[in-house]
Amino acid sequence: MEYYPRIIELEMEKWLKRREVILLKGPRQAGKTTLFVHLMEKLNGDYVTLEDEEMLRAFEKNPKMFVKRFGKTLFIDEAQYCKKAGKVIKLLFDLYPDLKLFVTGSGSFDIKVEVGKYLVGRAVYFELFPLNFEEFLIWKAKDLVGIFREYRKMLFDFIRGEDVHPETSFESEFGELLGEYVVFGGFPAVVKEEDYQIKKALLKNLYKTYLEKDVFFFLNVRHLEKFRDLMKALSFMTGDMLRYSSLSSDLKMDYKTLENYISILVNTYVIELVPPFHRNLVTEIKKAKKVYFVDTGLRNAILGDFSPLAQRTDKGKLLENFVVNEIKKYGEVRYWRTTGKAEVDFVLNFEGRIVPVEVKSFGKVRRSFLSFLSTYRPERAVVFTENDSGVKRVGSTDVLFVPHWFV
Structure with missing residues (x-):
């Protein structure tokens, strides 16, 4: 996949190897999935989308078994499909110290899904907007x-x-x-x-x-x-x-x-x-x-x-x-x-x-x-x-x- 650079990647760089969950928010179609796939390839991680109903069921019903399928760097996309995403992510963070989680959701993520109260001190937030004029150039x-x-x-x-x-x-x-x-x-x-x-x-x-x-x-x-x-x-x-x-x-x-x-x-x-x-x-x-x-x-x-x-x-x-x-x-x-x-x-x-x-x-x-x-x-x-x-x-x-x- 051809990748077009985003400035936010430079801001995220120092957090890639740290333990905190990286939460990426932003409007629909701003490029969050593309950025995640790029970082996944860069870090040799695994990518899943909770828009896939089978993945969503596994994530909700048996999160411990869910993460055993993947490696130590996991990118979870479209997290707004899981209403208890915050609770599950906190559980995984607390149980698996070697697991690095990247999570993203569309704009409705913050309103519909309670995440912040579960991840206090456990996550760092980034916002990906449409391209600014420098990125456009x-x-x-x-x-x-x-x-x-x-x-x-x-x-x-x-x-x-x-x-x-x-x-x-x-x-x-x-x-x-x-x-x-x-x-x-x-x-x-x-x-x-x-x-x-x-x-x-x-x-x-x-x-x-x-x-x-x-x-x-x-x-x-x-x-x-x-x-x-x-x-x-x-x-x-x-x-x-x-x-x-x-x-x-x-x-x-x-x-x-x-x-x-x-x-x-x-x-x-x-x-x-x-x-x-x-x-x-x-x-x-x-x-x-x-x-x-x-x-x-x-x-x-x-x-x-x-x-x-x-x-x-x-x-x-x-x-x-x-x-x-x-x-x-x-x-x-x-x-x-x-x-x-x-x-x-x-x-x-x-x-x-x-x-x-x-x-x-x-x-x-x-x-x-x-x-x-x-x-x-x-x-x-x-x-x-x-x-x-x-x-x-x-x-x-x-x-x-x-x-x-x-x-």
């Missing part, structure tokens, strides 16, 4: 990866206080790749496929499978039409504040049901909620969260819109969603908004530094951004935009203007 344009990493290093050198002089090359290639990534997302099977019609079909099938398996079968959500309506509404709301009362009214959905459905979407890695940044409890929003999608390709599949980025009316929303997904790897991300509706897209806490981040297609920075700079006087700020580059001094703040793909 590794798979699609390896010759540009080194240049991309230099751009990104320059961005974070600037945030750390160093002087930088941004100069870009290969703008059209990076722009084209970013356009494909933002429209079709980072699910591995979709990224590998070159035919745009097949990409669309794969994403639509992923959306359908998510609803039928995770939502309906595992999580027992019986009102799929209402769940679909919510997903569509949230897709239109990308980057907006999530106001439960108005959304509940618009969808004619019970408030508690709405809260439950939102929780499912968060825990199955479909959406993420960004909380507000606030220091002034009187004038700044402190409760409402903004909604974004873990993968923009899935978001576009929900809407049935795969138009090229340059032609889209929601281009700004997609670019904003792209940036938040990338910068969340580097620190806590929040957004800023006052009761007077002044707003900054994101506030990144990077190594203890508060860095306001604005995401724009074209045009000048908003007065709201200047208001944040005036109020909080950060040393550095970043604006991702298409029509400007360089460093400008705004009051007491150095502001870096760079293309969106610098992140």
Whole structure:
């Protein structure tokens, strides 16, 4: 099997030979099984999937006999099919000190299957998401990866206080790749496929499978039409504040049901909620969260819109969603908004530094951004935009203007 590298493998490396159970979580079709098979071959281990009913019965009814069939390194996939997976894994961990277990499950795993309470001190958790932009480039344009990493290093050198002089090359290639990534997302099977019609079909099938398996079968959500309506509404709301009362009214959905459905979407890695940044409890929003999608390709599949980025009316929303997904790897991300509706897209806490981040297609920075700079006087700020580059001094703040793909 041809293997395409994932960055998470480097993070997992130091845990491969330790005793702790490795639990790999993440959305459906993010590449968990592929990664497990790769690690199995690397470690000369054994692989089983609990989607196989015979394996599931053996695992549940006689776990001691189950592990005797295999060697000392065992990869257990699709663990969400076993309701008492946590209890069985704890038993195996305690009984067999020489057994190294790797366990994975789809997004519904954590909700339906109690694992954490059984494996306290016995497991280390990893999350595998769809490809980020760096991984996308590794798979699609390896010759540009080194240049991309230099751009990104320059961005974070600037945030750390160093002087930088941004100069870009290969703008059209990076722009084209970013356009494909933002429209079709980072699910591995979709990224590998070159035919745009097949990409669309794969994403639509992923959306359908998510609803039928995770939502309906595992999580027992019986009102799929209402769940679909919510997903569509949230897709239109990308980057907006999530106001439960108005959304509940618009969808004619019970408030508690709405809260439950939102929780499912968060825990199955479909959406993420960004909380507000606030220091002034009187004038700044402190409760409402903004909604974004873990993968923009899935978001576009929900809407049935795969138009090229340059032609889209929601281009700004997609670019904003792209940036938040990338910068969340580097620190806590929040957004800023006052009761007077002044707003900054994101506030990144990077190594203890508060860095306001604005995401724009074209045009000048908003007065709201200047208001944040005036109020909080950060040393550095970043604006991702298409029509400007360089460093400008705004009051007491150095502001870096760079293309969106610098992140």
